[in-house]
Amino acid sequence: MRSLLxxxxxxxxxxxxxxxxxxxxxxxxxxxxQQVDQEELLQYDLLGFGSGIxxxxxxxxxxxxxxxxxxAPQKPAFIFSTSALTGDEKLAKDHASLREKLESKGYWIVxxxxxxxxxxxxxxxFFGGINKGRxxxxxxxxxxxFARKLKQTLDRSGG
Numbered sequence: 638m639r640s641l642l643x644x645x646x647x648x649x650x651x652x653x654x655x656x657x658x659x660x661x662x663x664x665x666x667x668x669x670x671q672q673v674d675q676e677e678l679l680q681y682d683l684l685g686f687g688s689g690i691x692x693x694x695x696x697x698x699x700x701x702x703x704x705x706x707x708x709a710p711q712k713p714a715f716i717f718s719t720s721a722l723t724g725d726e727k728l729a730k731d732h733a734s735l736r737e738k739l740e741s742k743g744y745w746i747v748x749x750x751x752x753x754x755x756x757x758x759x760x761x762x763f764f765g766g767i768n769k770g771r772x773x774x775x776x777x778x779x780x781x782x783f784a785r786k787l788k789q790t791l792d793r794s795g796g
Contacts, residue, residue, distance in 0.1 A: 651754030719754030
């Protein structure tokens with residue numbers, strides 16, 4: 638299965654840590670949005686799209702990239718992020734913009750992943766940030782388990 642992770646990870650490289658775990662399990666390449674030719678996406682069997690969360694959504698570079706992806710009916714994809722706050726409702730809200738853009742282009746969102754990341758944005762930096770040390774070993778273990786389950790799901794579906 639040929640896999641690509643389209644990643645934007647900036648401040649503390651939180652999301653890059655998670656992407657590296659996914660890449661190891663899925664034998665995937667990791668590229669920044671500006672490194673990917675849109676038509677190149679059609680050559681992959683699985684695509685992952687991720688960044689940190691900024692103002693309750695993925696980074697603009699990922700959202701802009703999603704606006705330009707080619708139509709690909711039922712192309713398997715997954716979404717991932719790191720965020721200061723997490724939870725099922727938060728994940729659904731944070732991923733909504735990206736999910737809608739990809740689904741409008743025919744992509745099948747197989748699953749979604751989010752974990753806490755070290756955050757020093759805004760006024761939080763004056764207090765030393767929050768979630769120092771995140772993602773931690775447990776978060777990365779959860780990322781590995783997520784990727785293994787994702788791979789099993791796709792193997793079973795023939796995707």
